[in-house]
Amino acid sequence: MILPIVAYGDPVLRKKCEPIGEDYPQLKELIANMWETMYAANGVGLAAPQIGRDIRIFLVDTEPFADDPDLDDAEREQLKGFQQVFINAEILEETGDSWSFNEGCLSIPDVREDVSRKPELTIRFLDEEFQEHTLTFDGLLARVIQHEYDHIEGVLFTDHISTLKKRLLKNRLSNISKGKISVDYKMRFPAMKRKR
Template sequence: MILPIVAYGDPVLRKVCSDIDQEYEGLETLLSNMWDTMYNANGVGLAAPQIGLPIRLFMVDTSPFAEDEDLTVEEREQLAGFKKVFINATIIEETGTNWAFNEGCLSIPDIREDVSRQDTINIRYMDEEFKWHTHTYDGLLARVIQHEYDHIEGILFTDKISSLKKRLLKGKLTNITKGKIQVDYKMRFPMLKKGR
């Protein structure tokens, strides 16, 4: 089932999310609905706060990036096969060179900005079977995970841009909050009684 994506301005996007355990009711259905929602909106990642749930859960499928001809064959192969659920994740360390990449977000449609992030992360998380994993990721894979991880920490990519750019985007962000934007997927706007 496709769920509405929560728009910029909703307080749930600013919450530091809570861990869940194996008793979390309806997890299998929730994961299925989140995949449907993400693919319907042509996303490569989706975090639980984006559908209104303040829990430490996000998912990533980087296969759309595998079409990018600017990447090496090895990078494209890595991105093509990467589809994962992250539960109760903690980034242990971020290392390497800071690099800028143009990011967008399903909760902040029609806004894209260059965001600087370190290129390597070490992350500890549970999969959907609640088994622990610790992995190191780099490059575009690390970036997508960092972006989704920020969501469960109450951080948006617009928090990482310069104050000047934030001021320039203020009107656009206000319009998103009010639902004054055209999107081709279901959204819930904080300043509208009913999402569309």
């Protein structure tokens, strides 16, 4: 089932999310709905707060980036077919010299900004079978994971940009929360009484 994506301005996007256990109600169904919602919106990642749940779960599928001609063969291979559910994730370390990349977010449609992040991370998480993993990722794959991880920490990519850029975006962000934007996927706007 395709769920509405929560728009900028909703308090759930600012909550530090709670860990979940294997007994979380209808978890398999929730994960299936999150995949369906993400694909319907042409996203490469989706976190639970973006569908109104303040729980520590996000998922990533970087396949759409695998065709980028600017990437080297090794990075394209890493992105190709990478599909993962992250439950109760914790970033253990981020290393390397920060680099900028133009990011966007399904909860903040039509806004893209350069965000600086470290190129490598080590993360501990549970998969959908509640098996624990500690893995290291780098490059664009690490960035997608960092972006989604931010969501479960109550952080948005716009928090990483300069104060000046935030001021310049203020009206656009306000319009997003009011639903004054055209999107081709289902959204829920905090400043509107009805769902769209």
